[in-house]
Amino acid sequence: MQIKADFINPFLEAATIVFRDVLQTDLIRGKIGIKDSPEPSHELAIIVGVIGSFSGEVVYSLNYDAAYKISSKLVPGMSPEDLKNEFKDMLGEIANMTTGNAMNIFTSAGQSIEITTPNIVDSKNTSIKFNKKPTLQINLYSKFGRLEVNVAIA
Numbered sequence: 003m004q005i006k007a008d009f010i011n012p013f014l015e016a017a018t019i020v021f022r023d024v025l026q027t028d029l030i031r032g033k034i035g036i037k038d039s040p041e042p043s044h045e046l047a048i049i050v051g052v053i054g055s056f057s058g059e060v061v062y063s064l065n066y067d068a069a070y071k072i073s074s075k076l077v078p079g080m081s082p083e084d085l086k087n088e089f090k091d092m093l094g095e096i097a098n099m100t101t102g103n104a105m106n107i108f109t110s111a112g113q114s115i116e117i118t119t120p121n122i123v124d125s126k127n128t129s130i131k132f133n134k135k136p137t138l139q140i141n142l143y144s145k146f147g148r149l150e151v152n153v154a155i156a
Contacts, residue, residue, distance in 0.1 A: 008111070009056045010138060010153050016103035017062070017151070020096060021144055025075050029149065032141035039132040040152035044068075047123045047130070048097045054115030058135070058155035062097070068147030069093055075146070090122045097122065 018029045042063030050060045064072075066089075073085050073092040080088070097120035108115050123130055137154040 008113070009155050010140070012104045012107035012111070012113075013050075013060050013100075013151065013153065014140060014142070015107055016100045017142065017149065019103050020099045024096070024099060025072060025144070025146070027144045027146065029142040029144050032143050032148070034141075035139045037137040037139050037152065039134050040137045040154040041130075041132045042125065042152065043150050044148075045125050046093065047125065048093060049121045049123060049130075050097070050101060051118035052115055052155065053118075055113050056115060056155045058153070059132075061132075061150075061152040061154075062100075063150040063152065065147060068149070071146040072096065090124070093122050094120065 014029075014031075021027055021029045040059055040061040042061050044063040044065045046064050046066065046069055048062040050062075052058055052060065069089045069092075070082075070085050073089040074080065076092050076095070077088075101117050101120055105115075105117055132154075135154045135156065137152050140151045140153070142149040142151060
């Protein structure tokens with residue numbers, strides 16, 4: 003498997019920027035592994051398609067607890083019931099910021115790619131199938147919990 007750091011690093015850097023600037027916490031890199039598909043390990047997935055110099059998908063994955071903690075940070079004082087109703091929208095905003103930062107990083111490096119609008123999927127309510135393709139899994143940790151990043155690029 004050969005996935006270049008030039009493709010992976012902008013997505014990791016973008017997530018790091020958003021967590022640092024918006025959520026006031028650091029992301030710490032953990033284990034890196036290889037999987038046979040970008041299928042997420044957690045209940046929630048943020049799926050981003052990539053077209054251009056590279057093509058494939060990036061899947062950010064986290065559990066409900068982390069999503070609720072992130073949402074509470076974004077809107078302090080929101081009731082638990084409102085959090086359960088609104089967390090997907092808040093994750094969508096984080097995903098949009100991360101995608102925008104990744105696009106800026108790619109553009110600054112002279113890479114020509116397009117990134118799709120992030121799609122938030124709750125695997126308890128929706129079934130998703132991913133094609134088998136070599137995937138690099140990077141685990142990132144913060145005070146909110148683990149964020150899994152699966153990068154499957156052809």
